[in-house]
Amino acid sequence: MTRLLTTTAALALTLAAAPALAQTATPVALARVAAGDPTVLDPITVVGSRQQARDLGGAATFLDLETLRTFDYTDVHRVLRLVPGVVIQDEEGFGLRPNIGIRGSGTDRSARVAMMEDGVLIAPAPYSAPAAYYFPRIARMTGVEVVKGPGAIKYGPLTVGGAINFTSTPIGGTEGDDLSGYLSLSGGSYGGFRGHGVLGGWSDLGDSGWQFGSQAEWLREQSDGFKELDNGGPTGFEIDDRVFKLGLRTAPGAARAQSLTFKYQELDERSDETYLGLSLDDFNATPYRRYAGSQVDVMNVDHRTLQLTYSLDLSPGLNLTTTAYRNETTRAWYKLNDVRNTAGTGWVGISSVLDNPTAFPTQMAILRGDPGFVSGPQALRVRNNNRAYQSEGIQSVLSARFSTGALAHQLEVSARWHTDSEDRFQRDDVWRMEDGDMLLTTRGVDGAQANRVGEAEAWAFFVRDVITIDRLTVTPGLRYETIDLTRTDYPTSPPSRTTPVRVRESQVDVWLPGLGLTYDLTDEVRLVAGAHRGFANPGPGSDVDPETSWNYEAGVRFDRGALAFEAIGYLNAYDNLLGTCTASTGGGCTIGDQFSGGEVRVSGLEVTGSWDAGNALGLDFGVPLSLVYTLTDAEFETSFTSAYEPWGTVTSGDDLPYLPRHQLTLRGGLDFGDWRVNAAVNRVSDARAVAGSGPIPDGERIEARTLVDLAADWDVTPSATLFASVQNVTDEVHNVGFSPAGARPGAPRIATAGLRLRF
Template sequence: MPTQTRRSPPDGYYRTTVSSLAIALSAPAVAQETTGPDDGEVRAEQIADERRENPVDSIIVVGGRIDPYRIAGSADLIDSEDLRRFDYGDVNRVLRQVPGINTQEEDGFGLFPNIGLRGSPVERSSNITLMEDGVLIAPAPYAAPAAYYFPAIGRMQAVEVTKGAAAIRYGPRTIGGAVNLRSTDIPADGLAGYAFGQYGSRDYYQGQAWVGGDTDYVGALLETYQQGSDGFKTIDGLPDADTGFERQDYRGRLAVHTAPDAPVEARLEFVYGRSDLEANETYLGLADTDFAAEPYRRYAASQRDAFSGEHDQYRVTGSLAFSDGTRITATLYRNDFARSWSKLQDIDFDGDGSFDSISSVFVNPEDNAGALSILRGADSFEGAVRIRNNNRVYRSEGAQISLERPFEMGGARHNLAVSVRYHEDEEDRLQNEEFYSQIGGDLVFERQTDLGQQANREAKAKAIAFYIEDRIEIGALTLTPGLRYEGIDLTRLDYAGSDPDRSNGPTRVRQTNIDQWLPGLGATYELGDAILLAGVSRGFSPPGPGNPDARAEESWNYEAGVRYRSDKVQVSAIGFYNDYSNLLGNCTQSVGCSVGDIGDQFNGGAVTVKGLELSAAVEPRLSNSVSFPLSLAYTFTDAEFDSSFDSEFFGDVNEGDDLPYIARHQLYVEAGVNMGRAAATVGANYVSELRDNPGSGAVAENERIDDRIVFDIAGSYALTDKFSLFARVDNVLDNQYAVSRRPFGLRPGVPRRIVGGARVSF
């Protein structure tokens, strides 16, 4: 059994981490002995008050909102008020409120988001750290980070985004940053409930309901979230076919805790969640001429494409909060995800027995008219249409513990944060293929291969991560040095296609070890209502298992800017510069990869990403009951390759070429009016043109995704303090626009959608 090993794991890195943790935990205890009793007690009381005001365990929030005086780096919060203004079920529409975020839309509903931060590649959100309630939530964050499961944004109460030096606290992917989704908490006082529902165009529906309560010792919450639609595309020859989706989410939380007046606040909480998604989605897009004539068309060859996913979430969290501000939190977690996405893989267009890539049809459709006609529904050769059953099972589990302790030493205030996480995850592929003949526009089943013949392999990861940070306040200056460690063992096991039960063992084993230290330093300086900030950090994303030539993605990240906050206006301007020594390209079918194996990674060499993030908010008032909130978020991004090379994955790249699918300009503006019980808001989103492949200068028409501006409008009217009506129109002007050429042809954004509904609470 051949085995390829890059490096053997260092025997001492577990001992190093444990020793560092012991030193870190003992440091504040020693330093506390020199603290002045009066100042120390005042500081402890302040932090204890903050904890009581914000009982939710939040990774970056104090008192329920971002506090720029405490965050040494870029941090943004989309709170419940921001989310409720439009009540989107699409995470792409939610995240455009935050500067520095790149998204590539795909299905019009946000089911499979592609999110990048500060110019990091967007494919399947695999280059960011994605969390729910501070716990890694991608199906296999280390072994297979592509996020084919994404939590329903419509059930969240807040979204937190960190970039720059602040992001190394979370990991493992620290170049772009981290997105943390905060789910519904158990109500803090007594019994409470909430229900919201909306219904509209093409049978689109979205609803959330929860009921819960808390006593002196016990709290509980039950919640459900439902979302679906008949879809907005029409399949050739099948006008009544469902191209929509159905999502069902169920959540339960149970907590036991000490009485409110206990000297030590102790809490133990259990969380279980179940999510099911059925979606009649495809990767097949349209040729340019077909898109121009009918953008919401779907070719007949995609009629069998369908996704099915089941996700189970388990979490147990215990915490202790002491009167001096010290807090200890420990979490055990597990996520199980099973998915099957049967979708068109390739076609034997000419009947010679070899299957041809579909992407070649869209490179030059004029020279592939016969092949394009088969996609549209023309008769094929017998068994010429191959559909792959992308059947995969994921497991992600681990334990993390964190300590936060304030103290004073040498006239400076400190807040020490230490965390350790042990994590394991795996992806199991057992895939086969089906063969169809297209006859009269229908796909007729011919045969299928045995399970495992297309792909039969496992990818596994074990990781231990350690982080320490000290926020040091010296008058108007705050310094936040931090250090992260990632020790990762990656293994890929390949099995014979004829051995689905794997009784003969693997035919090949490939192992990789990564041992990485990631320093970071952030600084803020207070000048009245303004704050100057700067930061530098080491960026890192681990390679996946399986490709021994793929190196880790590494960079040095720099940022500097200013924030201003007063009673009337909030403004932020931050410049960033990410200097990659190596960029990784991820081979997924969603980007049309046809080289190597799906899941492989390819080195892209040195890359420079620089840009500017601007945000501003103001709310002029005409009277106590009438105001006009206005906000904007703008991002400028310049992402270029720093070397010339020829790659099977990236193509022919020249120094100075722009990275694909990174918009140079993005702007989001919200303007509203609040008049007592009534409110209305208009949102406008502009995205400049995108290129499908690396390049420079003018973008060729067959590689361009045109710029676009899309308007949404939402309004509400409160009939009582507990009951209100709601309406929203997405894409008010009904613009027809493309969002991607990946992987096979142009795909559209959602057409005009009108929904109405109501919400009630008690």
């Protein structure tokens, strides 16, 4: 109660200060914030535009709708190849369960990156269980924004690597506010289909000076899958994603602009996906095979988002935006967990079996389900990972532009109250294998495998001032978070929710400072530097210290019309790196337990460049060229032994797992106005699946790969466009990892063609 009263008072003082700030925002001061200066970001965006990304006092990238539609990717992993410093770990080839890290933050389930949609945290439970088992579909997004460095402390609670925001389609689309529509239909390899439609716009409410907006959007994606189950079962997916928006706003030119927007989004997914990969020998022989032991594996996801945003311009230089939100996610991933041991007394994890198949011949025979093979009655244990998530909160941002003497200020003050929870109510079923078919032996009791609830409640406050004087911009910022964590364990034998067997509570309070600097050497050359405190909170019930680091960066930006270039070096010095045991990391430990990796150093270089050769050479057609390169060097600075499978026994100086040293993406195209062709080449060096040094063992090597994509589109009319693309043109077979269990193939060659209509 004391904390609530304190917070309420702080919010009241913030709002009370609004008129005073408005009075300082004189016309002279506002004039200082010219188009080329850093601007106060839209309260629900991270970057806002390419120009704002260049103006920020820290590394940032903005991918607009034109960029996203160039190759029309439906896999977010392929989109993020265009962002330096981002590391991805593919899993099933379609981007259904993205694994994204930034600057060595770790990739497992994107749990160390602040993920947002329209400025709102979108992971099912961002504080208590941030693993992204639900993820926004990239096909319905109009922009992707990534911020690293000191700018990351604005978004929290995960500030070590950075933040990613996905912007959904605004009411009226991206080309105007009048009633308009968009329809895209495409089909391709492996029974692939995508249908995406949007219809909406704004209209005047008589002569009231107000406008009403509405919009409906529907995305349907499906595929038969490129893997082949030994028994011929399904390996594809079906996703329906629907968004409805309503809006009320003042008409353009109003003395005090204001708007109210309501968003409702729902997603339903069924995917016949598994954690079971292949032994290395089987991968080399038939990489797209799936063992019969995974035939009943299936993921079902239901997700709902409700979001209400009110924005008010208190004066020409002062805006207050408040957003209330609620996310609900239920997911049940029914998947093979382990196999009966040879003695018949227990179970062997599927990761252990595939790591050393010669030591587990009986278990491999069960997984393969060869013709004529008959197992015992207790051969395979399949876990119904049944979980329900809720998150809700309210966040408010006050943005002000004003001047004090020779200094121009762009001040942001924000507060957020947030609560989320993860409810696990899981069971284990036992199956037998007969002639390649799995038959149910025993259905388990719901709640007998896991019966617990993790909860988090957090207050977060942030203040930042962009201070500009002549060619120098200084951006100090400070974030404060106070987080209450609770884990409640209930009985599993028999399952009950009446009286808990154990309740563990903890609290974390953290101050996160940051400082960004930019200096314009010339009108074309800008120096950039920054430092900030990185943080990731422990989970409910964990007894480890929070993940903390000090992060530094410095670099240069060059922009001369058709040519742009940026190079930024960074150092993330971890005081304490955290690893969280999940089934997706291979298991071998108690799911949910967290491990300390001690001090870790991650350094690197991020380079981006773009050149419109057609414009520069005076050609009558465009020749867009771009380069994105990331160099990463990461190692442990302490020695220890851990039950966390990706680490194992670590010696100081060992490399971190799943961090390739080199990543390079080259893109080039020809633009003749009505038609365009583009090519992309992505090169990733090899990486380790387990921490270590020296030569990488075959069973731990994620081999280097070079993937080529092609795309073309033709504007048949001003409102109709034909498009086609081919991903992985050379059909390169590549192993993307050894987790969750066994070797896993990336997507083979996939061709797609379709039609876009605008009306």
